[in-house]
Amino acid sequence: MTESSSDKLIEVLRKAVSRTSMLAEGNYPELDSVVRQLRQSITQGVNADEIQKLLNQAEPLLLSSDKAQEERAKLVRTSLQSLIDVLGKNANQPLPAPLKKQLEYEIRSKWQLPYEWPNLLKLFLELSQQTFNQTDSSHQTEKNSLFQRLFNRSKDKDQAQSNDQEIMVQISHTLAGLVDNLSLPKRYHGEMSTLKSALTGNSNLEQLPTLLDEVISLVMIAIGKTQESLTKYLSELNKQLASINASVTSSYQSQKSLSESREGFNSKLQKQVEETSQAVQGANDLESLQNLINERLSSISNTMSEYRSRMQEQEKDANQSITSLKNKVTRMEKDSASLRTMLQEKLAQAMTDALTEIPNRTAYQDAILPLCQIMQKTQKPLCLAVCDIDFFKKVNDTWGHLAGDKVLSIVPKQIRSVLQKEDLIFRYGGEEFVVVFPNTPLDKAMEKAELIRQTVEKTPFNMQGEPVSISVSIGLAQHKAQETPESLFERADKQLYQAKDSGRNRVMAEK
Numbered sequence: 013m014t015e016s017s018s019d020k021l022i023e024v025l026r027k028a029v030s031r032t033s034m035l036a037e038g039n040y041p042e043l044d045s046v047v048r049q050l051r052q053s054i055t056q057g058v059n060a061d062e063i064q065k066l067l068n069q070a071e072p073l074l075l076s077s078d079k080a081q082e083e084r085a086k087l088v089r090t091s092l093q094s095l096i097d098v099l100g101k102n103a104n105q106p107l108p109a110p111l112k113k114q115l116e117y118e119i120r121s122k123w124q125l126p127y128e129w130p131n132l133l134k135l136f137l138e139l140s141q142q143t144f145n146q147t148d149s150s151h152q153t154e155k156n157s158l159f160q161r162l163f164n165r166s167k168d169k170d171q172a173q174s175n176d177q178e179i180m181v182q183i184s185h186t187l188a189g190l191v192d193n194l195s196l197p198k199r200y201h202g203e204m205s206t207l208k209s210a211l212t213g214n215s216n217l218e219q220l221p222t223l224l225d226e227v228i229s230l231v232m233i234a235i236g237k238t239q240e241s242l243t244k245y246l247s248e249l250n251k252q253l254a255s256i257n258a259s260v261t262s263s264y265q266s267q268k269s270l271s272e273s274r275e276g277f278n279s280k281l282q283k284q285v286e287e288t289s290q291a292v293q294g295a296n297d298l299e300s301l302q303n304l305i306n307e308r309l310s311s312i313s314n315t316m317s318e319y320r321s322r323m324q325e326q327e328k329d330a331n332q333s334i335t336s337l338k339n340k341v342t343r344m345e346k347d348s349a350s351l352r353t354m355l356q357e358k359l360a361q362a363m364t365d366a367l368t369e370i371p372n373r374t375a376y377q378d379a380i381l382p383l384c385q386i387m388q389k390t391q392k393p394l395c396l397a398v399c400d401i402d403f404f405k406k407v408n409d410t411w412g413h414l415a416g417d418k419v420l421s422i423v424p425k426q427i428r429s430v431l432q433k434e435d436l437i438f439r440y441g442g443e444e445f446v447v448v449f450p451n452t453p454l455d456k457a458m459e460k461a462e463l464i465r466q467t468v469e470k471t472p473f474n475m476q477g478e479p480v481s482i483s484v485s486i487g488l489a490q491h492k493a494q495e496t497p498e499s500l501f502e503r504a505d506k507q508l509y510q511a512k513d514s515g516r517n518r519v520m521a522e523k
């Protein structure tokens with residue numbers, strides 16, 4: 013095996029193992045133990061069949077762990093959205109639109125990334141503070157605002173109404189739900205339940221920012237734990253690689269000492285021959301010459317047999333270490349093949365949106381640049397449509413998030429049913445989908461987008477026995493030469509906003 017192919021093998025193995033470790037994450041004790049066994053097996057050099065057995069065992073657990081992670085992220089997303097809703101319903105003023113929009117955008121695009129959760133909570137805290145500040149400057153008289161008292165320690169404490177307690181209960185329950193949902197080691201369980209009871213038992217609004225801070229730090233601990241187990245796992249992998257390295261070094265040493273022995277033998281033999289030749293020149297009778305030659309020949313013969321047995325021993329050692337190295341490499345090759353398959357499956361999962369089962373935003377970002385480049389190179393037109401479900405918040409608010417999820421999974425299926433083979437659809441985020449029409453000029457794309465709009469409009473949706481109409485607004489743009497995918501998207505998005513402003517349920521494109 014060459015150095016570069018063994019490097020490649022090690023790299024693939026490193027990626028596969030680190031990915032597995034990330035998935036394990038400490039959520040599932042059963043999975044943890046299988047992954048630990050797997051690590052041990054690799055380190056101890058158990059055969060590939062045994063490792064395969066462990067991988068088969070791990071597979072369903074990995075899938076459940078993935079599901080649990082997905083469920084946890086969904087709860088974080090809905091909790092954050094309800095926090096915004098509570099804030100919106102109870103502040104004296106509308107929430108500051110840009111920050112609210114930003115937070116909602118961040119929630120939509122980052123709810124699946126646990127390391128972003130503390131930042132999302134911090135943004136919510138900022139939104140709450142800005143809401144108060146804005147209320148403070150424009151409504152000097154309304155001294156009993158919730159957030160005035162929350163963040164500014166208002167003088168007018170008497171006005172803390174039962175209404176405020178109700179708000180506190182709503183916010184606290186949402187936060188307690190979040191804390192409950194964290195996956196933390198046992199030693200933090202005490203802290204979690206103290207925080208939960210502080211949240212549910214507290215009606216002092218001034219305490220809320222402090223409690224929110226504690227929620228953020230627990231979220232950060234939960235994320236830190238994942239990194240800790242990943243680091244541990246990688247260090248185990250390094251040990252395994254160090255053992256391979258030791259085998260290579262010892263094999264190299266054996267080869268080196270073999271050639272050193274050969275050199276030593278040559279010079280010893282040469283010296284003996286020289287000595288013999290000198291002695292022969294100095295001998296003055298036949299008998300002493302005969303004795304001398306016998307003596308020298310036997311010493312040369314001893315040197316040779318000593319050398320032969322040393323060579324045989326060293327060859328045996330070298331062969332053994334080469335065989336053991338070969339076995340290790342073969343085992344690693346087999347292991348890495350199965351891990352590579354698993355990695356590929358996991359990568360495919362990472363590119364697919366779990367709810368709608370269509371490619372997600374990451375997949376879109378990977379695909380759009382090469383697509384634009386190919387179309388430009390072959391001088392073919394490409395159009396991009398941004399489709400957004402109209403009044404989707406109302407669906408959630410009226411029939412609940414589960415009904416909203418159902419609509420979200422049906423709409424892209426309906427869109428796909430009218431697309432051609434080469435057209436591509438992605439879930440860009442929230443209730444927004446991107447459709448790419450390669451090899452299609454704007455007028456043709458306009459017809460296709462109109463067909464999408466009509467199809468969604470005609471789809472019968474039923475919420476708790478009631479028929480409900482769902483529609484989409486669509487913004488369309490054609491790719492211009494040298495244009496970046498971001499600018500193309502921006503132009504289509506602008507058209508989407510125009511479609512929304514002009515009454516929704518319509519397709520708009522640049523004239």
Ligand SMILES: Nc1nc2c(ncn2[C@@H]2O[C@H](COP(=O)(O)OP(=O)(O)OP(=O)(O)O)[C@@H](O)[C@H]2O)c(=O)[nH]1
Nearest residue numbers: 093400401402403404405406408413416417442443
């Ligand atoms: N059920 C559910 N709701 C989601 C999901 N992602 C985003 N949302 C919700 O989608 C809603 C989007 O609302 P807005 O951006 O106000 O848009 P809208 O109500 O569709 O209104 P217009 O776009 O202006 O027609 C928010 O309430 C989000 O919480 C999801 O995966 N599931």
